[in-house]
Amino acid sequence: MKKIKKISNIILPVFFIVILIAIWESVSGSGLVQPFILPAPTLILYSLIMNFKAIGGNTLITLFETAAGFLISVIISIIAALVMDSIAIVKKILNPLLIATQTIPIIILAPLFIIWFGYGYLPKIIIVILICFFPITVSLLQGFATVDKELLNLLKSMGANRTQIYKIVKFPSAMPGFFSGIKIAATYSIMGATIGEWVGGKNGLGVYMIRAKQSFSTDKVFAAIIVITVLSIFFLKIIELIEKKYMPWIQISKEEYYEE
Amino acid sequence: MKDKIKPVIEVTNIKKSFGDLHTIKDVSLILEKNQFVSIVGPSGCGKSTLFDIISGLEKPDIGKVLIEGEIYNGKTGRVSYMHQKDLLLPWNTIINNVSIPLMLKGLKKRESQIKARKYFPLFGLEGFENHFPAQLSGGMRQRAALLRTYLFANDIMLLDEPFGSLDAINKRKMQLWLLGILKDLKSSILFITHDIDEAIFLSDKIYLLSERPAVVKTSFNVDIGRPRSNRTFTSVEFNKIKRKILTLL
Numbered sequence A: 001m002k003k004i005k006k007i008s009n010i011i012l013p014v015f016f017i018v019i020l021i022a023i024w025e026s027v028s029g030s031g032l033v034q035p036f037i038l039p040a041p042t043l044i045l046y047s048l049i050m051n052f053k054a055i056g057g058n059t060l061i062t063l064f065e066t067a068a069g070f071l072i073s074v075i076i077s078i079i080a081a082l083v084m085d086s087i088a089i090v091k092k093i094l095n096p097l098l099i100a101t102q103t104i105p106i107i108i109l110a111p112l113f114i115i116w117f118g119y120g121y122l123p124k125i126i127i128v129i130l131i132c133f134f135p136i137t138v139s140l141l142q143g144f145a146t147v148d149k150e151l152l153n154l155l156k157s158m159g160a161n162r163t164q165i166y167k168i169v170k171f172p173s174a175m176p177g178f179f180s181g182i183k184i185a186a187t188y189s190i191m192g193a194t195i196g197e198w199v200g201g202k203n204g205l206g207v208y209m210i211r212a213k214q215s216f217s218t219d220k221v222f223a224a225i226i227v228i229t230v231l232s233i234f235f236l237k238i239i240e241l242i243e244k245k246y247m248p249w250i251q252i253s254k255e256e257y258y259e260e
Numbered sequence B: 001m002k003d004k005i006k007p008v009i010e011v012t013n014i015k016k017s018f019g020d021l022h023t024i025k026d027v028s029l030i031l032e033k034n035q036f037v038s039i040v041g042p043s044g045c046g047k048s049t050l051f052d053i054i055s056g057l058e059k060p061d062i063g064k065v066l067i068e069g070e071i072y073n074g075k076t077g078r079v080s081y082m083h084q085k086d087l088l089l090p091w092n093t094i095i096n097n098v099s100i101p102l103m104l105k106g107l108k109k110r111e112s113q114i115k116a117r118k119y120f121p122l123f124g125l126e127g128f129e130n131h132f133p134a135q136l137s138g139g140m141r142q143r144a145a146l147l148r149t150y151l152f153a154n155d156i157m158l159l160d161e162p163f164g165s166l167d168a169i170n171k172r173k174m175q176l177w178l179l180g181i182l183k184d185l186k187s188s189i190l191f192i193t194h195d196i197d198e199a200i201f202l203s204d205k206i207y208l209l210s211e212r213p214a215v216v217k218t219s220f221n222v223d224i225g226r227p228r229s230n231r232t233f234t235s236v237e238f239n240k241i242k243r244k245i246l247t248l249l
């Protein structure tokens, strides 16, 4: 049963995508649509290979901005969630602000950041931080708040102090939620860096795409999009691996149940 | 009074309300050294609340909690308290779970594990040190929780329906097991249960509580000799006490 489910989980989506690509290829290849409007998948692939060096170089820049922003954001989020969880009044004050940061459209903030922080890496990193901060902080806060009260009481009755309670109960029990927040953040982070580059910068995938667009090299734009998509998925998978490694108890299946 | 040994736990005239809900009206009880005392009462009458108060997690509105003669109102950390649920941390292995109290007392992780490991055979957990709670049966999880309770403080233990979630057969096994290990452990135990047979079988003394708001309906000694065994359940004394309780309820 399990195997059949697994196969249908993989085969069906792949099959669907292959059909989509085949339709796309035949439409673009038939000459009905100009290549600069919608290049054929094969043309995009060709373009990716031919421009590998340029795309690769810019990818590294974007990856650096993403990684820097993401890591900083994880650290800030943990600190923010810790402070908000342990001091009730801080949570009350900061909660509206936290939500406010999420309602401001990034696409409008991005050009402002260029004015404030220049064309370097900094504005891009800040955008990534802004995008990642919210899902991570909120999921961690939620995790802290929903810890089993009886577990907390048990630890208190054994004389545990605050630090010990966080270490033994609160952090581990918030981990599953924390990881889902991190996964959402990771999925958007590369896109965030690209938006930052798109509105103004010297290099990176966003800059590469806007230059390609201006010269009507739509195939190069699509090639860059593929890179972004693949990297985002890759990023997500790495986090899932870390998750599995650090939360082995989630994996324990009922099949391994022991009777006396 | 002076020349007599002070009771391990003495609770006097406890009253406790949660807002409008009068949970405990007036409860006093005494646990002597090395005694096994059961508290029997209907569901929701405030038994767990009483343990919360004795352990210091909650403060009584009125009344005193004396442990070895000293006032312990609202002070945690003296007695060990096993909750109704096993409350094992799902992310920790059994050995890590049971050594938490030792680590909280300042022992290094390695030392506490070495100490805890010694008790695994006695508690029927040998070979399961590195399993996660989800991999254990209900009875084993209860024994792990009991071991953790024991490692926190073994002289005075509050056990809140430790076997309440087990099926009849496993429950009987656990009762026999508990009786067996208690001979060696030298603990004073307060024990909450719904199960009259269980209370009679294990206890030296039983307190019967009323419906909420709880008062002590009656208390009496269980004069059945030890060692007790499966045969105790069908003995004459056992049934005499059981009949007495049933008429009182």
Ligand SMILES: Nc1ncnc2c1ncn2[C@@H]1O[C@H](COP(=O)(O)OP(=O)(O)OP(=O)(O)O)[C@@H](O)[C@H]1O
Binding pocket: B018, B021, B023, B041, B042, B043, B044, B045, B046, B047, B048, B049, B050, B084
């Ligand atoms: N912290 C609390 N705040 C408000 N009400 C509470 C609190 N703790 C317990 N109560 C209430 O007090 C009453 C007694 O609860 P308690 O858990 O002590 O009952 P119990 O005798 O242990 O019941 P059971 O046998 O079902 O475990 C219940 O009605 C419960 O809802």
Ligand SMILES: [Mg+2]
Binding pocket: B047, B048, B049, B084, B160
């Ligand atoms: Mg209870």
